[in-house]
Amino acid sequence: MLTIKDLSVKFPSRFGDITAIEDVDMVIKPGEIHGLVGESGAGKSTVGAAVIGLLQSPGYVANGTLTLGDTDLRTLTPDQAHVMRGDRISMIFQDPQTSLNPLMTIEDQLIETIQAHSDVSVSAARKRAVDLLEEIGIKNAAQRIKAYPHQFSGGMRQRVVIALAVSTDPELIIADEPTTALDVAVQSQVLDLIQRLAKERQIAFMLITHDIGVIAQVADRVTVMRKGRVMETGGTAQVLGTPKHPYTQALMDAVPPLDRKIDRFQVPEADEASRDDGDLAENWLLEGQQHDLTGLSLQNLTVRFAGPRTSLFRKPPHYVALDDVTLNIKPGSIMGLVGESGSGKSTLAKAITGLVTPNAGTMTLGDTALPFGKSRSRHHPSRQLVQMVFQDPYSSLNSRHRIGDILTEPLRFYGFVKDATERENLARSMLALVGMQPDAITKYPHQFSGGQRQRIAVARALLARPRFLICDEPTSALDVSIQAEILNLLKDLQSKFGLTILFISHNLAVVRQMADETAVLRHGKIEEIGETDAVYTAPTAAYTKSLLELTPVMPTSWQA
Amino acid sequence: MVYFILKRMFQSVFVMLAVAFLAFSLFRFVGDPITQMTGVETSVADQERLREELGLNDPFVYQFARFTGDMLKGDFGFSYRTRQPVADMISSRIPATLELGVVALIISLLVGVPAGVYTALKPRGVLTQAILMTTLVGVSIPTFVIGIMLIFIFGVQLGWLPTFGRGGTVQIGGWESSLFMIDGWRALLLPAITLGVYQLTLTMRLVRAEMMEVMRTDYIRFAMARGVPMRRLHYKHALANTMVPVITIIGLQFGGVIAFSIVTESVFQWPGMGLLFLESIRFVDIPVMGVYLVVIAFFFVLVNLIVDLLYVAIDPRLRIKDVS
Numbered sequence: 001m002l003t004i005k006d007l008s009v010k011f012p013s014r015f016g017d018i019t020a021i022e023d024v025d026m027v028i029k030p031g032e033i034h035g036l037v038g039e040s041g042a043g044k045s046t047v048g049a050a051v052i053g054l055l056q057s058p059g060y061v062a063n064g065t066l067t068l069g070d071t072d073l074r075t076l077t078p079d080q081a082h083v084m085r086g087d088r089i090s091m092i093f094q095d096p097q098t099s100l101n102p103l104m105t106i107e108d109q110l111i112e113t114i115q116a117h118s119d120v121s122v123s124a125a126r127k128r129a130v131d132l133l134e135e136i137g138i139k140n141a142a143q144r145i146k147a148y149p150h151q152f153s154g155g156m157r158q159r160v161v162i163a164l165a166v167s168t169d170p171e172l173i174i175a176d177e178p179t180t181a182l183d184v185a186v187q188s189q190v191l192d193l194i195q196r197l198a199k200e201r202q203i204a205f206m207l208i209t210h211d212i213g214v215i216a217q218v219a220d221r222v223t224v225m226r227k228g229r230v231m232e233t234g235g236t237a238q239v240l241g242t243p244k245h246p247y248t249q250a251l252m253d254a255v256p257p258l259d260r261k262i263d264r265f266q267v268p269e270a271d272e273a274s275r276d277d278g279d280l281a282e283n284w285l286l287e288g289q290q291h292d293l294t295g296l297s298l299q300n301l302t303v304r305f306a307g308p309r310t311s312l313f314r315k316p317p318h319y320v321a322l323d324d325v326t327l328n329i330k331p332g333s334i335m336g337l338v339g340e341s342g343s344g345k346s347t348l349a350k351a352i353t354g355l356v357t358p359n360a361g362t363m364t365l366g367d368t369a370l371p372f373g374k375s376r377s378r379h380h381p382s383r384q385l386v387q388m389v390f391q392d393p394y395s396s397l398n399s400r401h402r403i404g405d406i407l408t409e410p411l412r413f414y415g416f417v418k419d420a421t422e423r424e425n426l427a428r429s430m431l432a433l434v435g436m437q438p439d440a441i442t443k444y445p446h447q448f449s450g451g452q453r454q455r456i457a458v459a460r461a462l463l464a465r466p467r468f469l470i471c472d473e474p475t476s477a478l479d480v481s482i483q484a485e486i487l488n489l490l491k492d493l494q495s496k497f498g499l500t501i502l503f504i505s506h507n508l509a510v511v512r513q514m515a516d517e518t519a520v521l522r523h524g525k526i527e528e529i530g531e532t533d534a535v536y537t538a539p540t541a542a543y544t545k546s547l548l549e550l551t552p553v554m555p556t557s558w559q560a
Numbered sequence: 561m562v563y564f565i566l567k568r569m570f571q572s573v574f575v576m577l578a579v580a581f582l583a584f585s586l587f588r589f590v591g592d593p594i595t596q597m598t599g600v601e602t603s604v605a606d607q608e609r610l611r612e613e614l615g616l617n618d619p620f621v622y623q624f625a626r627f628t629g630d631m632l633k634g635d636f637g638f639s640y641r642t643r644q645p646v647a648d649m650i651s652s653r654i655p656a657t658l659e660l661g662v663v664a665l666i667i668s669l670l671v672g673v674p675a676g677v678y679t680a681l682k683p684r685g686v687l688t689q690a691i692l693m694t695t696l697v698g699v700s701i702p703t704f705v706i707g708i709m710l711i712f713i714f715g716v717q718l719g720w721l722p723t724f725g726r727g728g729t730v731q732i733g734g735w736e737s738s739l740f741m742i743d744g745w746r747a748l749l750l751p752a753i754t755l756g757v758y759q760l761t762l763t764m765r766l767v768r769a770e771m772m773e774v775m776r777t778d779y780i781r782f783a784m785a786r787g788v789p790m791r792r793l794h795y796k797h798a799l800a801n802t803m804v805p806v807i808t809i810i811g812l813q814f815g816g817v818i819a820f821s822i823v824t825e826s827v828f829q830w831p832g833m834g835l836l837f838l839e840s841i842r843f844v845d846i847p848v849m850g851v852y853l854v855v856i857a858f859f860f861v862l863v864n865l866i867v868d869l870l871y872v873a874i875d876p877r878l879r880i881k882d883v884s
Contacts, residue, residue: 052785086787098778102877103800112796113786148876164786174785 002028002051002172002204007064009043009050020046020059021228028221030171031202033194035219035236037212037251039479040450043228044208048174051206052089053081068172087117090165094177096157100149106133106160107145110167117168129167136163136193154341155186159193166197173197174206179214183340183506188550191218210479212255213509213552216240224248240554254484256509258553261533264491265484265513278433281426285465285497288416293331293498294366294385294467296352301325301361303347303524321347322358323524329517331366334494334501336515336532338508338547344524345504349470352502353388354380365468384414387466391473393453397445403456404441407431410464427463434459434489451482458489462497469494472504487513508551512536520544568868572861577628579857583850584627588616631854641845649836650851655735656726657825657832661818663748664756669810672760676767677799680775695761703820707754707827714750722747724829751828755821759813766809770802777801804874811867815860 007024010017021043028034036044049055051066053073066073068088076084093099101109110129111122120128126145133141136159149157158178165173175194179187195218197203207219215222215236222240223233224247232245243249253266303322321344329335339345350356352363357373364370365382376382390396397406407427411417417426428438434455445453454474461469471490475483487510494501503514511518512532519529520541528541539545594607594616602610611617615626630637636646675695679688698706715723727747730740738744774780775798783793822834829835833852840848872878 054781054784082784082787082790084787085785089785091782091785093778093782095778099782101779101783101797101801103875104797105876109783112788112792116787116789116792148880150877151880161782164782168786 001030001069002026002206003065003067004047004051005065007047007050007066008062009046009055009059010062011059017062019062019228021050021225024064024225024228024230026223026230026233028172028204028206030204031198032220033198033205033207033218035215035222036206036208036225037210037215037222038225039210039251039481041227042225044210044225045176046228047225048091048176048206048208051172052085052091052174054085054091083117086113086168086170088170089172089174090168090170092158092161092165092173092175092178095181096154096161097181099161100157100164102149105146105148106152110145110164113164113167129163132163132167133160136166137189138163154182155189158182158186158190162190162193162197166201166203169201170203172204172206174208176208177210178207180209180211184508184547184550184552185340187214188552191552194218211552212240212251212480213554216554217552224251251480252554254480255554256484256487256507256513258509258512258536258548258551261512264488267481267484267488277438278429280429281433281462282429282496284426284429285462288465292366294500295331295333296327296329296468296500296502297364298325298327298348298352299362299364301327301348301351301358301363303344303351303356303358321524322351325361325521325524325526327519327526327529329500329502332498332500333516334503334514336511336518337502337504337521338506338511338518339521340506340547342523343521345506345521346472347524348521349388349472349502349504352470353386354382384410384464385466386468386470387461387464388470388472389454389457389461389474392477393450393457394477396457397453397460399445401444402441403427403431403443403445406445406456406460407441407463410460414464416465427459430459430463431456434462434493435485449482450478451485454478454482454486455489458486458493462493466499468500468502470502470504473506474503475510476505476507483510490514508536508547509553520547564872565865565869568865572865575861576854576857579854580628580631581624583853584624586853587627587846587850588623636851637847639840639845639848641840641843641848646847646851649848650833650855652736653831653833653836654855655737656830657818657821657834659737659739660748660751660755660821660824660830660832661814663752664759664817665810665814667752668756668760668763672763673767673799676764677771677794679764680768680771681794683772691764695764698757699761703754703758703823704827706757707751707824710750710754711827721750723750726831751824751830754827755817755824759810759817762813763806763810766806767802770805771798774798774801800874804871807867807870807874811863811870815856815863818859819856 004024004026008022009020011020024043024047026034026036026047036047038044046055046059050061051073053076055061061074071084071088073081073084100106107126107129110132111125114120114125114128115122130141130145133145138144138156138159149160152160178194179190182190191214194205194207198205207215209215219236221234222236224231224239224245226247231247232239232243239248240252243252256262256265301322302320302324304318304320307317307319325344325348327335337345337348347356351358352370354370354373354376362369363372365385368381370376370382371380404424404427407430408423411423411426417423424441428441431438431440436452436455436459440448440452440456445456448456474490475486478486490501491514493499501514503511505511515532517530518532518535520527520535520543522543527543528535528539535544536548539548594611598607598610615623618626634647636650638644639646639649642649675691679685679691682688711723714721725747726738727741727743727745729736729738729744738748780793780798783797788797821830821832822837824830825832825834826838833855837849837852839845840852
């Protein structure tokens, strides 16, 4: 049993200590899955790191007690703590792609871990490792164990990671976002596995995640954290069903439901810049609409990539990224595109923007055909009419340019506004329109949070006077409350300016909130397409059904 | 895999052709070969006859093809200065330079890798700071100054080690080696250290930087969280992953060590290719210079090919394809 009392962790800095977490209390019983939920920067991972004794230097435990069974974890010497790691406490990391040593076989990594904590021969350790892999759901383990990590798929790799964590029979496993990097189907398998291990082996799990759906599905108890402090703790049904703390309530409100569409997310309205400041930009955008609502239609679009060369004489095999895709996006509507990783979602976006050359098919924007890939000239009107909002606002804005330079670039580039002061005024006004302070114009991207940066990215896209916007996972790098704000913003802008949007996401619940129509993509093929409500309530394709079933949801009764 | 090697070799052929072209241009266009070969007393008619005999009036492409063909047959021409075949001159000098380079490389690895690991694991230690300072001084001082300082201290003041030449050597086949005599090793030590200092510093700093990077990765943190013994974690997990990029640079640098041993060889009067090259420059012995160029380029290409193969040996991701 893990007991945490009054835990606080500090990071010394030149200006005094910075408190990362403060007064954290938590008890995890054997066999219990304890969810630790909160947004980025809430200090969830710091709690886990403090328990296992792997705080990033120079952080230190400033106060409180940490006990596992009868052992006081704070009094252990570094050597004792290292022996205890793995033996009694283990950990699972977020990304199975990076948490295994790429140069060693699975076998070597399992055997060394088992041998580090129990005095057994190599062959006995190997036998245990093979049995464990079988138990964890890897078939033909005796042979697969000889493989290197890169030979496993993402889900299988996360199983191997779990096998490694379990191999020494620990009492507690800290799972830090164990399913965030996985597709829903794999996520549900991994969560099942965690539940089974907790029950059968009586392992206590600390499940750190930002995904409330995941918590709702598997956690017995939950602790909600914000800014390094515990907001609320208790049984999962109680905390999520009848939240006592306003923050928990706000968090729940921001989670997009899968089973219905809500018009607007309830988000606390921050003191945004006066809406009047945005009038200039609004009028400018409206007056620029010489083009009517612009739809996009894709006919039999096929994209093939050359695979790795395996032979000197044979041509490398093709990898089909998009297979005969036909998609009709009505003018002024939002088309949702969902699918798992590798399904070809982003390839579709790249084909439309001309970054990838399709092998067959046609693309029509409005009533003009779009030339493919490099044959589309740099001055083709579609380069202005089609704009894109990317997933990661941390890398999509040039960190060496001021916000003003970033925003005025399309105005100058497409020759909309000749006068520099006028351009700047328009950029300021546009910032107000997307809900930011106009004085942001003199700052640099790193001075803003992820959500603010995504607003800037949207502003940048709008300043090109687009008619067609591609949003490629625009909120998957953001916290739920920020996600809710951005989704609200996109909805507002869409209805105000009559944009046509292709909204790409792996998150079915988000797409449900946004899209008029939804297309489900798998292995480059469209599995199903139709009115969003119809697709979600009465899916026809088996694949859509399974996706919907596997997505973790909260019981409806828990939601306001 | 086979395809990869063949592709690399194919590329290498082009590199070698480019270098051969440079060497050829040097031979053909830096001054007139005939005036350099003949004295003032040779008549113009004789010069013209010689020119015709040597094929210097043939079209450019013919001449280059003939030059490359001769090279491939092992016919490297004759030195202007000694009138000996260039092939013999170079091949008699290769062992000295190679042994010097290899020993310098080994010294730099034996010291550089452990020092890099140590300084990465204890980034704030006193010894770490001392090592970093010393090596910084090491690279800041030019090679020849280091050589002269070593000669002064160990050769002149203390009188422990010889200050020039190869010392005792043994002939094994056509290879003249100083690795089998105590005397030879004594002579080899100072120049090898001089030549290895820069490489040592580079190796150490690179290992340090890479190792610190690797220690922050998820798989190392996961290995920590599993309680993998520290020694194994550092040397089996971290160091192996560190070596992949380090090998590239060391490989590239080794080509450089061979090429730039010129300075060290001249300080220690080490009878290797570098010294031969310097002598050739002094006497405008263009055939030797050209061949030297080609031989050095060949070493570079060879070392790079070996590095590529080492990559494959170390990294299973390049060796075994995804089965899924």
